[in-house]
Amino acid sequence: MTDPAQIVLETTALSKLFGGLTAVGELDLKVLQGQIHSLIGPNGAGKTTVFNVVTGIYRPERGRVLFEGQDITGLKPHRIVERGIARTFQNIRLFSNLTCRENVMAGRHCRTHAGLAASLLATRRQAAEEKAILRDAEHRLRQVGLWDSRDELARNIAYGRQRQLEIARALATAPRLLVLDEPSSGLNPRETEDLMEFIRRIIREEHLTVLLIEHDMNVVMGISDRVTVMDGGRKIAEGLPREIYRDPVVIEAYLGAGA
Amino acid sequence: MSAHLPVSLAAGLRRAGLPLVLALFAVYPFAAGAYFVDVGFFFGIYALLGLSLNIVLGEVGLYDLGHAGFYAIGAYTTAILNTRFGIPVLLLLPVSALAAGLFAYLVTSPVIHLRGDYLCIVTIGMGEIVRLALINNPFGLTGGPNGVYGIAAPSLGFWVLDSSREHYFLVWIVVGLAILALRRLQRSRIGRAWNCIREDEVAAQATGIDVRRHKLLAFVLGAVLAGVAGNLYAGKLMVVSPESFTFWESCLMFCIVLIGGMGSVPGVVIGAAAISLFPEIFRPFATYRMVVFGLAMILMMMFRPGGFWPRRRGGLEARDLLARLWRRHD
Numbered sequence: 001m002t003d004p005a006q007i008v009l010e011t012t013a014l015s016k017l018f019g020g021l022t023a024v025g026e027l028d029l030k031v032l033q034g035q036i037h038s039l040i041g042p043n044g045a046g047k048t049t050v051f052n053v054v055t056g057i058y059r060p061e062r063g064r065v066l067f068e069g070q071d072i073t074g075l076k077p078h079r080i081v082e083r084g085i086a087r088t089f090q091n092i093r094l095f096s097n098l099t100c101r102e103n104v105m106a107g108r109h110c111r112t113h114a115g116l117a118a119s120l121l122a123t124r125r126q127a128a129e130e131k132a133i134l135r136d137a138e139h140r141l142r143q144v145g146l147w148d149s150r151d152e153l154a155r156n157i158a159y160g161r162q163r164q165l166e167i168a169r170a171l172a173t174a175p176r177l178l179v180l181d182e183p184s185s186g187l188n189p190r191e192t193e194d195l196m197e198f199i200r201r202i203i204r205e206e207h208l209t210v211l212l213i214e215h216d217m218n219v220v221m222g223i224s225d226r227v228t229v230m231d232g233g234r235k236i237a238e239g240l241p242r243e244i245y246r247d248p249v250v251i252e253a254y255l256g257a258g259a
Numbered sequence: 260m261s262a263h264l265p266v267s268l269a270a271g272l273r274r275a276g277l278p279l280v281l282a283l284f285a286v287y288p289f290a291a292g293a294y295f296v297d298v299g300f301f302f303g304i305y306a307l308l309g310l311s312l313n314i315v316l317g318e319v320g321l322y323d324l325g326h327a328g329f330y331a332i333g334a335y336t337t338a339i340l341n342t343r344f345g346i347p348v349l350l351l352l353p354v355s356a357l358a359a360g361l362f363a364y365l366v367t368s369p370v371i372h373l374r375g376d377y378l379c380i381v382t383i384g385m386g387e388i389v390r391l392a393l394i395n396n397p398f399g400l401t402g403g404p405n406g407v408y409g410i411a412a413p414s415l416g417f418w419v420l421d422s423s424r425e426h427y428f429l430v431w432i433v434v435g436l437a438i439l440a441l442r443r444l445q446r447s448r449i450g451r452a453w454n455c456i457r458e459d460e461v462a463a464q465a466t467g468i469d470v471r472r473h474k475l476l477a478f479v480l481g482a483v484l485a486g487v488a489g490n491l492y493a494g495k496l497m498v499v500s501p502e503s504f505t506f507w508e509s510c511l512m513f514c515i516v517l518i519g520g521m522g523s524v525p526g527v528v529i530g531a532a533a534i535s536l537f538p539e540i541f542r543p544f545a546t547y548r549m550v551v552f553g554l555a556m557i558l559m560m561m562f563r564p565g566g567f568w569p570r571r572r573g574g575l576e577a578r579d580l581l582a583r584l585w586r587r588h589d
């Protein structure tokens with residue numbers, strides 16, 4: 001048995017339906033503190049749907065999502081970010097016409113408080129808060145090596161850098177669980193390797209837990225502490241990377257019967 | 260090259276030009292004839308309306324084609340309370356602002372989750388409902404198609420603002436204050452949250468921004484400013500009637516923001532100048548005015564899609580926004 005205090009994220013019998021289609025069915029998932037937990041499976045297995053339910057973009061039909069022991073099922077996305085879950089998207093979603101720095105500053109929104117009156121009057125406290133936001137943004141931009149591009153528009157930087165920027169923005173929200181949807185998609189092997197190294201370093205430095213969707217098997221096997229395999233919306237296997245690698249059920253799901 | 264030119268031009272103008280522009284605005288009513296002082300007043304009103312719609316359309320990217328409705332609420336609040344209860348017009352300025360803001364809160368709350376073109380259609384309906392309600396003279400308050408007349412001139416104690424020049428200064432002082440307020444908001448976390456929502460709503464939510472709350476705030480603030488414009492308008496004309504708050508007025512405000520540059524304060528003022536001064540300059544060709552105006556809009560979209568004075572950070576291109584307007588949403 002795992003110590004309940006170590007479970008950062010837990011889903012119990014989680015189901016999400018789209019019309020008659022079961023995108024996610026009865027999914028039980030436990031993500032442990034400090035681990036990199038990968039979610040893999042063929043296209044349409046329901047991985048991204050799990051992410052969207054966990055981060056509040058979809059509301060599940062059945063089941064619960066617990067974060068650090070508290071029920072967060074059906075909370076609005078921004079509330080879930082406040083609780084400490086940050087995410088990135090498979091197809092990068094930045095604020096394209098804002099600068100890199102503004103993108104990261106947006107991540108501080110949920111940790112700051114200045115309201116309408118304070119902003120209009122430019123109170124001392126509001127000014128101090130703005131300064132703190134700038135400082136935090138600088139820290140995050142330096143962390144991902146984007147400080148020199150701080151005043152460039154997000155849409156003008158290279159694709160690989162946009163991924164890093166998206167991660168910096170997620171980190172700016174001060175999460176304890178980072179949810180990454182296919183961070184290596186669109187990157188070349190070299191960039192992928194750098195990114196994985198970066199993720200590993202961040203986890204150590206920030207005491208993060210990571211839930212990861214990944215297609216690239218090399219990435220999954222190299223970086224994961226634990227792997228959950230989904231197919232047709234259901235969990236078909238779970239274990240250490242090397243166990244999963246040889247599991248006949250998994251091989252069949254990926255390559256079809258008789259492979 | 261050409262893309263960089265306007266930016267450096269804008270930067271240069273900002274440094275050297277601001278005192279010059281202020282001086283120009285101060286001297287203008289003493290140099291111009293009474294008629295053109297009035298034109299200057301309406302320029303100010305349109306600047307205010309443009310700034311107010313800019314919060315909704317420029318900062319947050321919400322298509323609001325019913326903004327004249329909020330303007331009308333402000334103007335009628337002032338007209339009715341002044342003519343019925345004799346409350347001074349200037350005292351009614353904050354009252355009209357709040358009335359328009361409250362109205363915006365009530366009518367947009369249920370529809371604020373709608374996206375793009377859907378929200379646009381609802382706002383068109385909203386603006387039209389306000390206008391039709393005013394024509395129908397509810398509770399005998401609005402005077403039907405004739406409107407409300409006999410509104411007193413704004414006054415400060417014994418000082419009655421009854422000349423064109425005084426109205427001109429009143430409206431431009433308010434515009435100045437509104438610009439200062441908006442600049443501060445643009446540099447605050449609220450302004451950033453607005454821009455994030457405009458760029459990508461889903462990403463904004465996933466970054467921890469309460470999208471619904473910030474959209475409502477934008478609508479309410481936009482309406483507050485439109486309500487202020489309504490009060491100044493009523494105090495100047497001393498009569499308000501439904502025909503001043505048609506769908507066409509909403510379209511003009513939309514054009515002001517598009518022409519000037521989404522989310523750009525100087526851009527909006529230039530847009531307002533174009534909308535209010537252009538018809539005066541081309542008055543001799545009155546018959547063809549709308550043709551020329553339409554042609555100008557098309558040429559703008561083709562050659563300067565970001566507006567005349569886009570926001571420095573790289574503005575949002577009007578072409579992109581229009582493209583988004585017609586795109587289907589999930």
